[in-house]
Amino acid sequence: MSDKPLISARDLSVHYPISGGTLFGPKPVVRAVEGVNIDIEKGSFFGLVGESGSGKTTLGRALLRAAPITRGSIDYDDGEVQYDLPSIDDKTLKEYRKRAQLIFQDPYAALSPRMTVRDIIAEPLEVMGLTNSREETDARVREIAGKCRLNLEHLRRFPHAFSGGQRQRISISRALVSGPQFIVADESVAALDVSIQADVLNLLKEIQQDMGLTFLFISHDLSVVAHVCDHVAVMYLGRLVETAPTRELFAAPRHPYTKALMSAIPSLDPDDRGKAQKLEGEIPSPTNPPPGCKFQTRCPYAIDICRKDEPKLESSGTAHEVACHRWKELMEDHALEDA
Amino acid sequence: MTRLLDVENLTLQFDTDEGRITAVDNVSFTLEAGEVMGLVGESGSGKSVTAKSLMMLNPGNAHYSDETKITLHLDGKPIDIMGLRGNEMQIVRGGAISMIFQEPMASFAPAITIGDQMVEQLLIHTSMNAKKCKEVSIEMLDRVGISDASLRFKQFAFELSGGMRQRAMIAMALSTKPKLLIADEPTTALDVTIQAQVIDLMKDLVTEFGMGIVFITHDLGVIAQTADTVAVMYLGRLVEQGTVRDVIRNPAHPYTQGLIAALPDLDKLDVPLSPIPGDIPSPLERPPGCVFNTRCSQVVGPACTTVIPTFTEVSDGHTAACHLYTQNQSGGAAT
Numbered sequence: 267m268s269d270k271p272l273i274s275a276r277d278l279s280v281h282y283p284i285s286g287g288t289l290f291g292p293k294p295v296v297r298a299v300e301g302v303n304i305d306i307e308k309g310s311f312f313g314l315v316g317e318s319g320s321g322k323t324t325l326g327r328a329l330l331r332a333a334p335i336t337r338g339s340i341d342y343d344d345g346e347v348q349y350d351l352p353s354i355d356d357k358t359l360k361e362y363r364k365r366a367q368l369i370f371q372d373p374y375a376a377l378s379p380r381m382t383v384r385d386i387i388a389e390p391l392e393v394m395g396l397t398n399s400r401e402e403t404d405a406r407v408r409e410i411a412g413k414c415r416l417n418l419e420h421l422r423r424f425p426h427a428f429s430g431g432q433r434q435r436i437s438i439s440r441a442l443v444s445g446p447q448f449i450v451a452d453e454s455v456a457a458l459d460v461s462i463q464a465d466v467l468n469l470l471k472e473i474q475q476d477m478g479l480t481f482l483f484i485s486h487d488l489s490v491v492a493h494v495c496d497h498v499a500v501m502y503l504g505r506l507v508e509t510a511p512t513r514e515l516f517a518a519p520r521h522p523y524t525k526a527l528m529s530a531i532p533s534l535d536p537d538d539r540g541k542a543q544k545l546e547g548e549i550p551s552p553t554n555p556p557p558g559c560k561f562q563t564r565c566p567y568a569i570d571i572c573r574k575d576e577p578k579l580e581s582s583g584t585a586h587e588v589a590c591h592r593w594k595e596l597m598e599d600h601a602l603e604d605a
Numbered sequence: 606m607t608r609l610l611d612v613e614n615l616t617l618q619f620d621t622d623e624g625r626i627t628a629v630d631n632v633s634f635t636l637e638a639g640e641v642m643g644l645v646g647e648s649g650s651g652k653s654v655t656a657k658s659l660m661m662l663n664p665g666n667a668h669y670s671d672e673t674k675i676t677l678h679l680d681g682k683p684i685d686i687m688g689l690r691g692n693e694m695q696i697v698r699g700g701a702i703s704m705i706f707q708e709p710m711a712s713f714a715p716a717i718t719i720g721d722q723m724v725e726q727l728l729i730h731t732s733m734n735a736k737k738c739k740e741v742s743i744e745m746l747d748r749v750g751i752s753d754a755s756l757r758f759k760q761f762a763f764e765l766s767g768g769m770r771q772r773a774m775i776a777m778a779l780s781t782k783p784k785l786l787i788a789d790e791p792t793t794a795l796d797v798t799i800q801a802q803v804i805d806l807m808k809d810l811v812t813e814f815g816m817g818i819v820f821i822t823h824d825l826g827v828i829a830q831t832a833d834t835v836a837v838m839y840l841g842r843l844v845e846q847g848t849v850r851d852v853i854r855n856p857a858h859p860y861t862q863g864l865i866a867a868l869p870d871l872d873k874l875d876v877p878l879s880p881i882p883g884d885i886p887s888p889l890e891r892p893p894g895c896v897f898n899t900r901c902s903q904v905v906g907p908a909c910t911t912v913i914p915t916f917t918e919v920s921d922g923h924t925a926a927c928h929l930y931t932q933n934q935s936g937g938a939a940t
Contacts, residue, residue, distance in 0.1 A: 317796035318767070429884040430648070459647035459823065461900075464867040465880035486796065489869040493878060516871060530797040531871065532804070532826030536849045539830055544805065545798040548768050 270343055271305040272448060272480045273329055278302045278338035280321075280328050284553065296552045298324040300504040301338070303579065306448075306482060306497075308344070311474055313495030313512070314484045315527070319549050321504040322484045326450040329482065330366050331359055342366070344447045364394055367441040371453035373433035377425040383436055384421040387411060390444045406443060413476075414439045415469065431462035435469065442473065449474075450482045455490060467494050488527055492516050497585075500524050503560040504552055506579060510586035520588040520597060523561050559591065567592055606637040608678050609785060609817040615658060616670035617651075625668075626888040628654045630841040630896075638784070641811060641818045643832030643849065645825060645864075649885055651841040652821045656787045659819070660698050661686065677701065679784060700730040703778035707790035709770035713762035719746075720758035723777050730781045745776040749806055768799035772806065779810060789821045804830055825868060829853050837861050840886065840896040846916070847923030857925035859903045895928065905929055 279302070281295040298321045306312045306329075316322045327333035329340060331351050340351040342362070349362055367390075370376040377386055387407045390396075397403040408418055414435045425433055434454065441449055451470065455463045471494050474481050485491050491498055492512060499509040500521065508521040519525045529543040547564045550556055559577050562568040571591050581587040590596075617629040629651045636642050646652040657663050659675060675686040679701055686697060706712045714722060723742035727733060733741065739758070746754035749772040762770055771791060778786060788807070792800040808831060811818060820832055828835055828849065835852040837845040837860065845858040856862045863881040870876070883900040886892060892899050894910040901909065908914075908928045917930040 317798065431884055459885070460825075460864055461647060461867050461881035462884065463880075464869075464878035465882075467869075467878055468880065487869075488797075489871050492871055492874055493869040513874070516874070526798060528871070530801040532800070532824065532830045534826050534829050534853060534865070534868065534870070536829045536853060544801055546802075548766055548799060549796075 272308040272344055273306040273342055275304045275340045276338055279336045280324050280333050281336040297504050302506055308480055309478055310497055311481045311495045313491035313498040315488055315491050316501035317549055320501040322501050323452055326452055326482055326484050330368055330450055364444045365446050366448040367446040369437050369441045369451040369454045372457050373430055373437050376437050379426055382422055387439045387443055394444055410439045410443045430458050434466050448480045452484045489531055503555055505560055508588045514586050520593040521590050522565050522567055609638045610636040611676040613674040614672040616673055618668045620666040627841055632843050634836050636817045638817050639815045641820055641832045643828035643835045644821045645828055646838035647823055650838040652838050653789055656789055656819055656821055660702050699726050700781055701783055702785045703783040704787040705774050705778050705791045707793050709774045718759055718761055719773050745780045749776040768795055771803055784816055786816050786818045842896050845925045851923040857919040858927050859901050860897045
């Protein structure tokens with residue numbers, strides 16, 4: 267890892283306008299991402315977790331310049347080039363697309379049924395003009411397909427002939443073919459069966475290490491994230507509420523939301539029933555977020571200050587950062603309970 | 606315990622453009638009243654089709670074999686589901702048997718209020734008048750933890766959040782007091798925190814109503830938290846059955862073992878994930894012998910690719926269909 271992060275975002279906000287509101291009043295907006303600071307180190311496998319509506323997909327897309335950026339800065343620096351992403355022009359954006367790619371969730375919807383696997387994987391090369399001849403394109407497609415453990419004899423087939431796991435390997439090949447540095451994998455294993463999911467996760471990890479890539483891995487599944495990522499950020503209602511190296515986060519979660527998320531994972535132990543710490547209610551609407559801490563409506567530990575002031579991400583001198591007014595207090599209480 | 610459901614030799618084929626495919630192959634299981642049976646399998650294993658068979662909900666190109674026998678025991682009286690014709694089906698559909706689906710948005714009619722849909726089914730299945738039906742519906746909505754039930758009663762499905770919709774779906778399914786509830790991936794589309802709430806709710810309701818539940822899911826964690834017994838399905842066939850503790854703690858079939866090993870476990874972050882090699886074969890190319898033989902790491906001999914393994918008891922009440930266990934037995938007893 268180098269000193270400078272590959273992606274560094276400050277006060278990043280993405281607001282989507284929605285219909286409604288009064289004629290002269292402010293237009294209502296969905297605050298999908300609000301004031302996020304995030305540093306993704308080069309060569310890391312960075313996990314982003316949260317429930318639906320937490321803004322994790324929007325954040326991922328904003329970092330790819332695929333969502334409208336309302337406010338804030340994103341710096342991209344891979345050692346060769348540097349971009350100030352919110353202000354780059356269309357031509358530079360095309361250059362950035364070669365360096366930053368997206369793997370989608372649903373391998374059934376992401377692949378055109380009318381194109382052969384070879385054409386699907388080759389399309390980015392042709393669109394971006396990265397190769398000079400058909401032979402060169404073919405060679406590159408075969409190289410990537412081989413890396414993703416696709417059967418090279420299957421390149422002439424159409425996607426319908428493939429299972430979910432194989433389709434996801436095709437999607438991965440397509441994302442990798444332009445030789446990117448930064449990959450956003452948005453729920454890339456959520457649609458897969460358990461027995462296949464492990465295979466795709468291992469493949470992603472292998473590719474990341476072999477090719478020295480940086481991954482932003484977006485998922486709602488904490489146990490998956492725990493297994494593949496080396497750094498995790500937890501999102502709630504458009505804000506980062508906690509970020510830490512994976513081990514640290516899972517060994518000692520600080521934010522009440524992170525704790526609740528971890529305890530809500532159904533345990534494989536049939537004798538462990540009903541031990542989960544239950545969260546009441548649901549995630550509030552991002553058009554009308556509650557004042558103060560966004561989690562206060564569901565937090566069992568909320569007090570007056572939580573309803574008034576929004577906590578900022580703070581660290582205690584380590585890479586473990588948390589946005590909660592009471593985390594220190596709560597950690598001490600838990601330590602007392604455990605003693 | 607009283608027997609609620611007997612499924613014997615359920616075999617189901619579909620006619621498709623690509624030929625006749627076998628979706629369910631000789632599946633037998635039983636369910637007691639008040640028992641939750643988890644039916645686990647991956648996509649394409651035939652678990653949903655099996656569940657739909659219990660209510661004869663499969664489309665017209667479905668062919669059941671002659672040996673298929675599904676018996677529902679209603680107040681001590683056996684009802685042969687396969688033999689029901691036309692209007693007779695109404696006794697079981699939505700009455701004695703209810704179903705909860707995975708995607709509640711797709712299961713509610715979008716242009717009819719939640720309340721009207723609930724009242725409609727009560728009018729069909731009970732002798733209550735419209736006013737009483739409305740009261741019961743609002744009471745059920747309240748019971749499943751929906752606040753402002755009388756307001757929600759007048760709303761449409763799109764006005765509710767995902768978790769709320771699934772609660773409304775459960776309220777609707779239970780308002781006729783069914784004896785058997787089929788829950789097809791009821792928590793899969795929900796966030797984990799909401800999933801935990803819905804699982805809790807369902808457990809409370811089982812205790813309260815004393816019905817039997819067939820709980821279909823691909824998530825072994827959810828099964829561990831809800832089910833009493835488990836049946837594991839692969840490519841249309843049952844491969845293992847037993848109590849939830851036996852199956853999850855001491856899985857006998859290599860497929861079940863593989864499924865459990867492939868699950869990411871928060872307590873074992875150092876252990877790399879071990880996928881089951883290969884892909885699930887297409888139902889058009891079902892392997893001969895044991896259907897799992899193409900991906901199995903414990904193939905014991907030529908029998909695996911030629912002979913269909915029968916169910917063998919590995920411990921008390923815990924059975925697996927695998928040649929690892931049939932070898933030492935002559936014949937092997939089928940359940």
